[in-house]
Amino acid sequence: MASNSHIYSASSIVDLVKEYNGGVIPDTSQEIENIYSEIPEAQKDRYIYGKNMLLLNFNIGNAVADIKVTGIKELTNIVEEDMQWMPAPPGTAVTITGNNVVFIEVITALTSGRVAMTFLGLVLVLIGLFVVYRDWVKALVPVIPMVIVIGWSGGVMSLLNISYTPLTATLGALILGVGSEYAILMMERYFEEKDKGLHPMEAINMASSKIGSAIVASGATTVFGFMALLASPFPMISDFGMVTVIDIVLALLATFVVFPPLMILLDTWRDKRKGSKAAEKQTEIKKTNSGGRDMTRMPRKLRQKND
Numbered sequence: 001m002a003s004n005s006h007i008y009s010a011s012s013i014v015d016l017v018k019e020y021n022g023g024v025i026p027d028t029s030q031e032i033e034n035i036y037s038e039i040p041e042a043q044k045d046r047y048i049y050g051k052n053m054l055l056l057n058f059n060i061g062n063a064v065a066d067i068k069v070t071g072i073k074e075l076t077n078i079v080e081e082d083m084q085w086m087p088a089p090p091g092t093a094v095t096i097t098g099n100n101v102v103f104i105e106v107i108t109a110l111t112s113g114r115v116a117m118t119f120l121g122l123v124l125v126l127i128g129l130f131v132v133y134r135d136w137v138k139a140l141v142p143v144i145p146m147v148i149v150i151g152w153s154g155g156v157m158s159l160l161n162i163s164y165t166p167l168t169a170t171l172g173a174l175i176l177g178v179g180s181e182y183a184i185l186m187m188e189r190y191f192e193e194k195d196k197g198l199h200p201m202e203a204i205n206m207a208s209s210k211i212g213s214a215i216v217a218s219g220a221t222t223v224f225g226f227m228a229l230l231a232s233p234f235p236m237i238s239d240f241g242m243v244t245v246i247d248i249v250l251a252l253l254a255t256f257v258v259f260p261p262l263m264i265l266l267d268t269w270r271d272k273r274k275g276s277k278a279a280e281k282q283t284e285i286k287k288t289n290s291g292g293r294d295m296t297r298m299p300r301k302l303r304q305k306n307d
Helices: 013-019 030-038 068-085 097-110 114-131 136-141 143-159 167-196 200-231 234-257 261-290 301-307
Strands: 008-009 056-061
Touching: 013 030, 068 097, 114 136, 114 143, 114 167, 136 143, 136 261, 143 167, 143 234, 143 261, 167 200, 167 234, 167 261, 200 234, 200 261, 234 261
Parallel strands: none
Antiparallel strands: 008 056
């Protein structure tokens, strides 16, 4: 209690023994055993388990809501350090337990795999898009902005001091599925406009103007729906609602800011590459038809003669 402000009081069988012995601890173990026999079982059960285990309870108040998961973990580490500086008597051992300790272990186990979950979701979305489109550009373009959003989300959580929980740890994979939808809709509209003969810049502007309002409306309904979770008195639920709202807003931002230049860049690069390959193929065909000679470098009169 003296070493940590979040431990307000401590209770154990010692308090009951003192109460039944005039406020002092007896000198011999036999006296203590005699007092144990006088204490009602209902009171002893709170602190004694069998014949070889005693429980020391720490009152940490509303620490779960005040200092959250990170603070509880730090508090646990402090108590463990105190256990090393003040070891248990010879022949006994001490360990820290309780609902909060178990909760921290569960949280750590669930959140430690968030990076693996995110990468697995990324690979699955990428494979799914490639199976549908048979085109690496169309498969990559919707995914790249969402990878950027995941990075932005982690930065915003750090700035707002929001810790990862079993719920928020899943948002990396979740935003890949939800946010990629916006980019896919924009991409499909872009190629429809481009097939009509529009220049890439004109096509992306037309796509944004025609389908942009629908995407914003769809994202807004998701945002407003999850904003209801902010009213939850349970920090884990409210944090999940906050992070979800932030991620959806970032996904919309990426769809209109990151996606358009990325789409034009990769699509233009692919068109140039296809054009270069087509030119090379045409040159090879000319060489083949001319018996292996490069007709483009022959004098005009000789080319006419060969023709």
